[in-house]
Amino acid sequence: MKDYFAGGEGLLTPGNAAVGLIVLEDGRYLCQLRSQKPGIFYPDHWGLFGGAVDAGESAEAGLKRELQEELALAVDSAEYFTEFTSDFSFRGLGRVWRRYYLVRLGGNELNRLHLGEGREMKAFAARNLLAQPRVVPYDAFAVWLHSTQRLGSPSSSNNDG
Numbered sequence: 441m442k443d444y445f446a447g448g449e450g451l452l453t454p455g456n457a458a459v460g461l462i463v464l465e466d467g468r469y470l471c472q473l474r475s476q477k478p479g480i481f482y483p484d485h486w487g488l489f490g491g492a493v494d495a496g497e498s499a500e501a502g503l504k505r506e507l508q509e510e511l512a513l514a515v516d517s518a519e520y521f522t523e524f525t526s527d528f529s530f531r532g533l534g535r536v537w538r539r540y541y542l543v544r545l546g547g548n549e550l551n552r553l554h555l556g557e558g559r560e561m562k563a564f565a566a567r568n569l570l571a572q573p574r575v576v577p578y579d580a581f582a583v584w585l586h587s588t589q590r591l592g593s594p595s596s597s598n599n600d601g
Contacts, residue, residue: 441476443484445574450478454528454536458503459490459579460543461521461586464550468565469583472510472558474576486562486569487576488540488583499539507543511561512554518543521586524578540582 442448462470469488476484489510493502500518507513518541525537555561564572566587570580 444476444478445483445485448478449480449483452479452481454481454526454533456493456499456502456536457491457538458493458499458506459488459538459540459582460503460507460515460518461540461582462489462507462543462545463586464545464563465547467587468563469569469587470545470550470561470563471569471579472555473560473562474558476559482574482576484559485574485576486564486572486579488579500541503539503541510555510557512552512556513545513549515543522582524581538578542586 464470471486472489474480474483474485474487489507490503491506491510493499494505497505503518504515507515521540521542523537523539525535527535529535550563553561566583569575569583
């Protein structure tokens with residue numbers, strides 16, 4: 441099988457995206473093995489579910505639409521977690537954001553999901569996901585931030601310089 445990562449993706453255009461940190465009752469994160477095909481970012485990598493936000497669509501509406509398309513998952517509420525912004529001005533594309541929302545999934549709900557996009561879905565403990573050889577880097581960072589809660593408040597920093 442041809443590997444489309446690192447050279448075979450074709451021309452890619454970044455855009456704003458909304459992503460679900462889908463956390464199961466036992467603390468595992470639901471992930472998707474992205475398709476091995478040209479035209480997508482990080483083919484054949486494990487990543488979180490979600491995707492592009494359409495013009496005129498809110499991030500929350502985009503997340504709900506993407507989770508419905510990708511998993512047949514109807515989401516009533518999602519809690520904002522964080523946002524990463526990337527600056528593609530060097531290519532004339534400006535800044536784009538990737539917003540992460542916490543989506544909690546009950547045990548019975550997992551069995552009702554239907555994979556509508558990607559090659560596979562699997563739930564990982566954070567440590568096991570982050571040890572995989574191919575994980576979408578910004579999704580890995582979001583999982584790491586959520587699972588470790590290692591950021592302190594400014595008042596807890598040490599400035600002994």
